[in-house]
Amino acid sequence: MSEQNQVQLTAKELTGQHFKDGFNCAESVVRAFRDFYKLDISDEALKMSSGFGGGLGHAGCMCGALSGATMVLGMLQGRSNKEQSRGPVYDSAQEFHDIFSGQFGATCCRVLNPHEFGSKEQRHTCFKLTTTTAEILLKYLQNKQLVPAK
Secondary structure (H helix, E strand, O other): OOHHHHHHHHHHHHHHHHHHOOOOHHHHHHHHHHHHHOOOOOHHHHHHHHHHHHHHOOOOOEOHHHHHHHHHHHHHHOOOOOOOOOHHHHHHHHHHHHHHHHHHOOOEHHHHOOOOOOOHHHHHHHHHHHHHHHHHHHHHHHHOOOOOOO
8 A cells, every 4th residue: 555545544544433423524534634743723712613513403405515625625724814815715615525525425414414414324424425535635635735745
C-alpha cells in the first residue's frame, strides 16, 4: 500500500471513529480534518457543524458529510474580510459538490439515505457515506495542494 493510500485510510478511519463516538456526519468530517491536519479550528467553531447532521437538523436536505467537507474547504480557502475574494472557495465548493454528486448520485440526505433516522440501516449507510466523503475530500485537498501530502 502506498503512503498516500495509508494517509487516506487514516483520515477515513479517523472520521469513522468520530462517527462511532457519537458525532454526526458533519461534525465527524470537520473534527477528523481538524485533528488530522492540526487545522486552527477551535472547539467553539466545531459547534457550528452540529446543526448540519441529518441534512440540516434531520430535514433531509444537503448531506451533512458534504456540508462538513464544505466547512473544511472554507477553513482552508475562506475569507475573513470582504476585500478578500470568494472565488477560490466558491470554485472549490462547487467542484467538490459536483464530485460528491457524481460519486453518490445525489447530494440530498433523504435521497442518499432513505432509512428512518436512528435505525441501524440509517446509521450504517450514513457511516459509509461519511467515511467515503472524508476519503474523497482528502484526495481533493491533496490534488489541489490545499494540504500537504502526508
